[in-house]
Amino acid sequence: xxxxxxxxxxxxIQQVPGWDLETDVTVVGFGAAGACAAIEAAGAGAAVTxxxxxxxxxxxxxLSGGEIYLxxxxxxxxxxxxxxxxxxxxLFRYLMMAGGADADxxxxxxxxxxxxxxxxxxxxxxxxxxxxxxxERMLExxxxxxxIWSGSEEAWPFVERARPCPRGHTPQWDGWGGGxxxxxxxxxxxxxxxxxxxxxxxxxxxxxxxxxxxxxxxVRMDGRICFARARNGVILCAGGFVMNRDMVRRHAPHLMxxxxxxxxxxxxxxxxxxxxxxxxxxxxxxxxxxxLPFYAPESLLKGVFINERGQRFINEDCYHGRxxxxxxxxxxxxIFLLLDNATYQPPAEFTRIQIAAAGETWEEVxxxxxxxxxxxxSTVALYNRHAADGNDPLFHKGARWLxxxxxxxxxxxxxxxxxxMYPHFTLGGLDTLPSGEVxxxxxxxxxxxxxxxxxxxxxxxxxxxxxSGLSLADATFFGRQAGSSAxxxxxxxxxxxxxx
Numbered sequence: 485x486x487x488x489x490x491x492x493x494x495x496x497i498q499q500v501p502g503w504d505l506e507t508d509v510t511v512v513g514f515g516a517a518g519a520c521a522a523i524e525a526a527g528a529g530a531a532v533t534x535x536x537x538x539x540x541x542x543x544x545x546x547l548s549g550g551e552i553y554l555x556x557x558x559x560x561x562x563x564x565x566x567x568x569x570x571x572x573x574x575l576f577r578y579l580m581m582a583g584g585a586d587a588d589x590x591x592x593x594x595x596x597x598x599x600x601x602x603x604x605x606x607x608x609x610x611x612x613x614x615x616x617x618x619x620e621r622m623l624e625x626x627x628x629x630x631x632i633w634s635g636s637e638e639a640w641p642f643v644e645r646a647r648p649c650p651r652g653h654t655p656q657w658d659g660w661g662g663g664x665x666x667x668x669x670x671x672x673x674x675x676x677x678x679x680x681x682x683x684x685x686x687x688x689x690x691x692x693x694x695x696x697x698x699x700x701x702x703v704r705m706d707g708r709i710c711f712a713r714a715r716n717g718v719i720l721c722a723g724g725f726v727m728n729r730d731m732v733r734r735h736a737p738h739l740m741x742x743x744x745x746x747x748x749x750x751x752x753x754x755x756x757x758x759x760x761x762x763x764x765x766x767x768x769x770x771x772x773x774x775x776l777p778f779y780a781p782e783s784l785l786k787g788v789f790i791n792e793r794g795q796r797f798i799n800e801d802c803y804h805g806r807x808x809x810x811x812x813x814x815x816x817x818x819i820f821l822l823l824d825n826a827t828y829q830p831p832a833e834f835t836r837i838q839i840a841a842a843g844e845t846w847e848e849v850x851x852x853x854x855x856x857x858x859x860x861x862s863t864v865a866l867y868n869r870h871a872a873d874g875n876d877p878l879f880h881k882g883a884r885w886l887x888x889x890x891x892x893x894x895x896x897x898x899x900x901x902x903x904x905m906y907p908h909f910t911l912g913g914l915d916t917l918p919s920g921e922v923x924x925x926x927x928x929x930x931x932x933x934x935x936x937x938x939x940x941x942x943x944x945x946x947x948x949x950x951x952s953g954l955s956l957a958d959a960t961f962f963g964r965q966a967g968s969s970a971x972x973x974x975x976x977x978x979x980x981x982x983x984x
């Protein structure tokens with residue numbers, strides 16, 4: 485066949501010479517979102533085919549720590565065992581703040597009210613939690629423990645609106661990388677349910693009628709072009725677009741300042757382009773998780789961040805991704821973390837954060853950094869004066885982390901955007917209803933099309949509010965919603981309209 489296929493242009497159903505494959509629900513992408521969508525659809529009785537472009541399952545989910553943001557309804561077993569009671573309204577309010585000015589209230593409400601049940605569902609699929617709590621501030625456990633503070637729950641302004649509670653739940657996995665354990669459990673359940681899994685199968689285009697109702701996909705598999713019918717619908721779970729640097733440059737150019745994208749080659753934006761090809765709206769394409777993972781050790785939270793004008797710009801006790809977001813709002817690439825002898829410990833080597841200047845006085849550090857005379861010194865003097873009283877009137881840093889930086893020698897850590905580690909991935913994507921249905925700019929559902937995970941813009945949609953575990957929470961929970969919705973859509977499609 486001489487047709488050329490593109491994810492940006494649908495194949496019209498009249499062009500389909502015949503169906504090579506037929507199923508009820510086609511899921512595109514075998515990461516956490518795709519796995520959960522397939523589990524729910526198959527569990528509801530639908531015939532499910534899962535198409536994965538790579539040679540194995542996992543995607544970016546398998547590269548993660550496996551951490552999922554969970555709570556509400558009084559608390560998960562790990563939260564209750566640690567002495568916390570997490571009320572649904574506190575989780576709801578926190579997630580609304582985390583979502584920013586355009587937080588999706590309907591999605592937040594559905595997740596907050598069903599988060600504990602989702603925890604139990606994950607356990608039923610074979611995900612194991614040790615239910616132990618680590619109170620220290622960290623990126624993720626290096627042990628097989630479970631519960632950590634994974635966001636800005638204790639930090640201003642979030643603490644003023646929602647009672648703080650740790651909600652980062654990591655599977656029982658010794659060391660970093662629990663995402664592989666999470667995916668192994670979900671993949672085993674997918675296989676147990678009899679889902680047809682086809683690896684090395686790249687979707688080239690959606691198949692749609694003239695009204696943009698989706699009927700299937702064009703897919704390259706086994707070295708040939710195939711036309712796969714999806715009687716109920718197609719669910720796009722194909723990741724974000726962080727690895728498509730042309731799309732990044734177009735939609736989120738600030739990410740080009742960092743050379744540390746997080747993803748797999750599959751995070752090339754294909755899923756988003758497929759949805760857009762039939763009128764799906766893409767939203768918040770400029771937003772991203774972008775972090776400066778400067779802690780642990782947690783003593784570094786007692787330091788002070790300044791920009792290249794010597795000015796402070798953030799309460800340093802918030803989540804490291806929120807710090808990264810605000811760093812990107814500063815003019816210039818030069819960012820420093822100021823510490824004294826009592827608070828300094830070397831950051832982790834992988835962060836590429838090194839000492840830029842040191843001295844017995846802050847004036848000496850200021851001169852070594854080449855900052856305007858008095859800029860750094862006045863910033864530290866103001867901070868120290870209020871910190872001595874347990875107060876931070878400018879940025880409301882928590883009293884636990886306030887300490888005058890007055891014990892020499894003093895150091896400035898080099899956190900340059902063009903040198904230190906700034907890992908990032910995209911948050912923008914297709915707009916969907918809580919049901920997983922992809923919608924147009926007018927928020928009208930597109931028949932036969934669903935999406936979940938980083939292909940969509942879900943719970944996490946603002947870099948300044950991101951918390952670890954929100955992506956997998958969004959992917960697994962709303963993957964389930966999409967799978968359930970597609971399974972219920974059985975026999976909704978009209979009779980085939982096919983040429984030839």
